[in-house]
Amino acid sequence: MxxxxxxxxxxxxxxxxxxxxxxxxxxxxxxxxxxxxxxxGTYTSSPKYTDPSEYTDYEVTKDPKEWEYVERVLKSKVIPAPCLENKEYPSGWKPPVAKPHDYPYYIPRTKNYMQPVYLEIFHRGLRRVTIVRKIHGDIWTLESELKEYIEKRVNRPIGIRTNELLGEIKFRGDYVNLVKAWMDERGF
Amino acid sequence: MLTLRNIVTKLQIHSKQVTYCTKAIVEQTSPTISKRSYEDENYFYQRPREVWLENIDTVERKKLGLVFLHPDVYAASPRIDIIQENVRWQRMYRFVCYAHTKVRSEVRGGGRKPWPQKGQGRARHSSIRSPLWRGGGVVHGPRSPTTHFYMLPFYTRVAGLTSTLSVKLAQDDLYIISDLEIPSNEPSYVEELIEKRHWGPSVLFVDTDDIMPINITEATDTIKHVNLMPVYGLNVYSMLKHDTLVLTERAARLIEDKILYHLHRPDSHKLMSKFKLNQQ
Structure with a gap:
């Protein structure tokens, strides 16, 4: 300083x-x-742009064909849609196949085209909670089906907390991959 | 001269009436269906919300068409907890508390030791303005000015808007009109309109721009519970404060566009960082 x-x-x-x-x-x-x-610390205190002759030459164009090249460089305002064709991808990502009313419940993808399943770790790593978000429709059927699926595979009862207003289910324990596998089966 | 003026005004009135009639007939024959295609429309669990498009250029309600609105904005979950957070934030961030108390150094006097330390048989005291004394300073009292500014997380603010819009629409308190043109600048016209449509008593009209048509501006100027607002000023507090929210169609679309942009923007992590007062 x-x-x-x-x-x-x-x-x-x-x-x-x-x-x-x-x-x-x-x-x-x-x-x-x-x-x-x-x-x-701020660029606003640097000298202002004055004489254009000191800078690189440019010309103003309004050609839409040339503008396409500019658009390619500009940041996208939305997340670009991936290829949604139903096939195997090297990353293991699967496109959503299920239609909104195929099941009594529905879980849409996030804006990143990923499944809204998250793991939250707190109490210094002692507690792991799996969170499924963006659930529409009959959340209670979804809860019972998921519970049955997970308990069958881990061979023990699991704690579940369901919030209908938020459209969110929390499982006590790390079952992210199990939940994602279940969702892949259904095509969510 | 007077007669000439009379003739001119009468002609004007008639010409206006004629155009008005033709306009009405045209509207009757072709109802406007305002529908948009969205990128994620194949993944809607809820169908797009359908709202009547109404007019306000007559007191009688005319249905001019139908507007389809995005369910993520106008049919969101009614999160009253988030609405309350937004209202609390809007009340608190501008609130400065002026409650003030004096500490022992600010209370007048008290520089002298009231009596010697030892030998009097009395408790030891160093100042008559000590907080133990009546009329002494206050410990940990309110100090003026205390600001209560804080920022609500960005997406809580967005969710506040979507929740409130959805709640208003679900409770039949949100109406969509074609534009803000009314035939008269009399406040009685607006009052009659609100009475007839079973709106209000308090009504908030929202348009895209902050320059509104002259008639509605003059008519609502003296009615304190009927207000006009541009889209950039729309907020949770005002929507709740007014009983009825009346959006023009383009305002409803602009709100939808802006909120959808924020819900899908790729650089959202920047918005979720800590708010700094000096954001250079």
């Missing part, structure tokens, strides 16, 4: 120590400092 303040001085003379031979301000009068502080 101190270094920044030193560089922020506009005149070097204020930094140079006083030598008796030089013409300097009489002692007792402090030197005039034009600028006390300059914020270098």
């Amino acid at each position: 101190a270094a920044l303040r030193l560089f922020a001085r506009t005149r070097l003379s204020t930094l140079v120590p006083y030598y008796p031979g030089e013409d300097r301000l009489p002692s007792g009068i402090s030197p005039v400092i034009d600028q006390i502080q300059k914020r270098w």
Whole structure:
């Protein structure tokens, strides 16, 4: 910070120590400092764009064909839709196959085209909770079916918390892969 | 001169009436079906919400068509907890508490030791303004000004808007009109309109721009419970404060566009970081 303040001085003379031979301000009068502080942390304090001749040449065009190349560089405003064709993908990702009213319940994909199943770890890694979100329709049927599926595979009863208003089910324990496998079977 | 003016005004009135009639006939023959295609429409569990498109240029209600609205925005889960969080945030972030008490150093006097430390048989005291004394300073009292500014997480604010819009629509408190043009600038016209449509008593009209038609601006100027608002000012508190929310069709579409953009934008992680006052 101190270094920044030193560089922020506009005149070097204020930094140079006083030598008796030089013409300097009489002692007792402090030197005039034009600028006390300059914020270098922001680009707004850099000099403004003035003369276009100093920069690369450009011409203004309104050709829609050329604009396509610009659009390719611009950031997309939505997440681009992946190929939703139902086949094997190297990543293991599966497209949603189920239609909204195939089952009494429905779980749409997230905006990233992923399944809304998450693992939450808290209490210093002592508790693991699997969360299934974005559930529409009959959440209680879904809960009982998932419960049966998971309990069959882990051979023990599991704690479940269902919130109908939020459309969310929480399983006590890490069953993310089991839930995802179940969803893949159904095509969610 | 007077007669000439009379003739001119009468002509104007007649010409207006004529155009008005033709307009009405045209609208009757072709109802507008305002429907959009969405990228995720194959994955809707709920069907798009259907709302009548109404007019306000006559007191009588005319159904001009039907508007289909995105279920993620207008049929969201009625999260009253999120609505309450939003209302609390809107009340608190602008609230500055001016309650103030003085600490012992600020209370006048008390510089002198009231009596010697030892020998009097009395409790030791160093100042008459000590918090133990009556009329002394206050410990941990309210200090002015206390700001209560905080930011609600971005997506809680978005969910507040969708929840409130959905609740309003589900409770039959949201209406969609074609535009804000009314034939008269009399407040009585707006009052009659609201009475006839069973709206209100308090009504919030929302349009895309902040420059509204002159007639409705003049007519609602003196009625304090009927307000106009642009889309950029729409908020949970105002929607709840007014009994009825009346959107123009383009306003409803703009709200939908903006909220859907935020629900699907790829750079949402930036919005979810901590809010800093100096966001350079």
